[in-house]
Amino acid sequence: MIVFTTLLPINLKTNLIMSKPSNCITVAAARQLQDNWVATRAVDIERAMGSGDTREFLFSVAELEEFLAYVKAGSGSMNPGIRIYFGAYDNATSDKATVFLAPTLGTTQGVANDYSLEPLNNSIGGFPPKNY
Secondary structure (H helix, E strand, O other): OOOOOOOOOOOOOOOOOOOOOOOOOOHHHHHHHHHHHHHHHHHHHHHHHOOOOOOOEEOOHHHHHHHHHHHHHHOOOOOOEEEEEEEEOOOOOOOOEEEEEEEEOOOOOOOOEOOOOOOEOOOEEOOOOOOO
């Protein structure tokens, strides 16, 4: 008996359908949050700065996945978290707002930041900002 085999590449990436995380909000709710922010903060910031400011920031999914893997691997915590901070540049290149994502030692309110790991920054800051 002779058996012939063929080695074919196997695509291990499958189209998995994931359920929506429980803390997702509707697009309408997100738009309302953005509208509230613009109505209650954007004018005052523009007045104080003398110009508009960035209010939306873009990271690629790959950048976020890489950062989350870095935090999971480097954290001493079994359940690390990510805290998002507002920041602002103060140099000749930009005076616009930014955000940075800082690892934490857990996910409860008031938990300490994990200063053994560096935060993620260098997003693409949208200016002029796009409304959601």
